[in-house]
Amino acid sequence: MQRIATCSCGTLKLVCHGDPELVALCHCLACQKRTGAPYGVAAFFKKTSVSISGDHSTYERGSDSGHPIAFKFCSRCGSTVFWEPSRKPDMIAVGSGFFGDPEFPAPDKEVHTHTRHGWVQPLNHSKL
Numbered sequence: 001m002q003r004i005a006t007c008s009c010g011t012l013k014l015v016c017h018g019d020p021e022l023v024a025l026c027h028c029l030a031c032q033k034r035t036g037a038p039y040g041v042a043a044f045f046k047k048t049s050v051s052i053s054g055d056h057s058t059y060e061r062g063s064d065s066g067h068p069i070a071f072k073f074c075s076r077c078g079s080t081v082f083w084e085p086s087r088k089p090d091m092i093a094v095g096s097g098f099f100g101d102p103e104f105p106a107p108d109k110e111v112h113t114h115t116r117h118g119w120v121q122p123l124n125h126s127k128l
């Protein structure tokens with residue numbers, strides 16, 4: 001099984017093999033800034049399961065845990081398609097929306113719920 005994530009313009013492309021190791025929904029303000037949406041959903045794959053093609057740039061920032069994260073965005077359209085958390089050096093996180101797939105696996109967990117927007121419902125684990 002492989003899934004393909006692409007940026008808005010299609011230049012940056014990731015081919016991800018197998019299912020994600022973890023899917024996490026994050027309500028933190030940094031994910032809100034990254035996506036422009038009230039939360040972000042990250043699918044973590046092993047680096048060895050992902051092939052990356054297309055020109056991209058890096059924006060690195062710190063994190064609550066103190067481990068910097070390197071965000072990778074398309075040099076043409078600016079979509080932050082994936083990032084490399086230094087806390088998990090063998091993993092790549094991919095924004096789940098870039099797969100354009102309504103059947104993409106649902107989040108396993110949600111984090112930073114203290115900044116969940118008021119109208120956003122908590123994850124319903126009975127449906128997972």
Ligand SMILES: [Zn+2]
Nearest residue numbers: 007009074077
């Ligand atoms: Zn692009």
Ligand SMILES: [Zn+2]
Nearest residue numbers: 026027028031
């Ligand atoms: Zn976050």
